[in-house]
Amino acid sequence: MSVASASYLARRAAQKERVRILYRRALKDTLNWAVHRHLFYPDADALREKFEANRSVDDIETIDRMIAAGEATHNKWRHPDPYIVPWAPGGSKFCRNPTPPEGVID
Amino acid sequence: MASVLRSSILRHTRVPISTTLTLNESKLIAVRSMSSYGDVHLDKQEVIGRVLDVVKSFPKVDPSKVTPDVHFQKDLGLDSLDNVEIVMALEDEFKLEIPDKEADKIDSCHLAVEYIDNHPMAG
Secondary structure, eight states, X not given: OOTTXXXXXXHHHHHHHHHHHHHHHHHHHHHHHSOSXXXXXXXXXXXXXXXXXXXXXXXXXXXXXXXXXXXXXXXXXXXXXXXXXXXXXXXXXXXXXOOOOTTTOO | OHHHHHHHHHHHHOOOOOOOOEETTEEOXXXXXXXXXXXXXXXXXXXXXXXXXXXXXXXXXXXXGOOTTOBTTTTSOOOHHHHHHHHHHHHHHHTOOOOHHHHHHOOBHHHHHHHHHHOTTOO
């Protein structure tokens, strides 16, 4: 198996993107659970440590398994009422006052 | 005769139709500071200033190296996970919600400023 083949690199790049998106979602969930910042920062550091501990893993199958396990843990710990910015989909103001069509109001 | 007199008096006393309210030759734009519909846009210089402040206050970053053109991973020596943290801090600062795919692509100060500047709801 050639180490630098395009499919291998593409797979590694896809895995890296999954890891980044998983880290982002996990960090947002941490902020949802630990609302106060003085509680959030230690929790965020602990999350970062968990990601850093597996930084040097190289075997592609192991990485796949770890990402799947991480996503499963994340799904278990998802907040039931996450904070979403009001105007975004899922927020409280989404579609509340849509802009009227052209010509209705002067 | 009376109608001619009346019309001549009216011509002199008629108030001209007021033009739209102008202030210093520019239209008076109503500033709705509490509107949440994205009709008041941020100034680009202010966006740049706030983005740089957020990046400078990141603990792993050397503040003297931060310029509006800096790339997070190449110039500042940060990690991809640090990149994620910076994008989250920018979301907090500007009250935005950036979709995951877009957030992944924000890699440098320049891209961040461009994205925030073009976002209609940037606070």
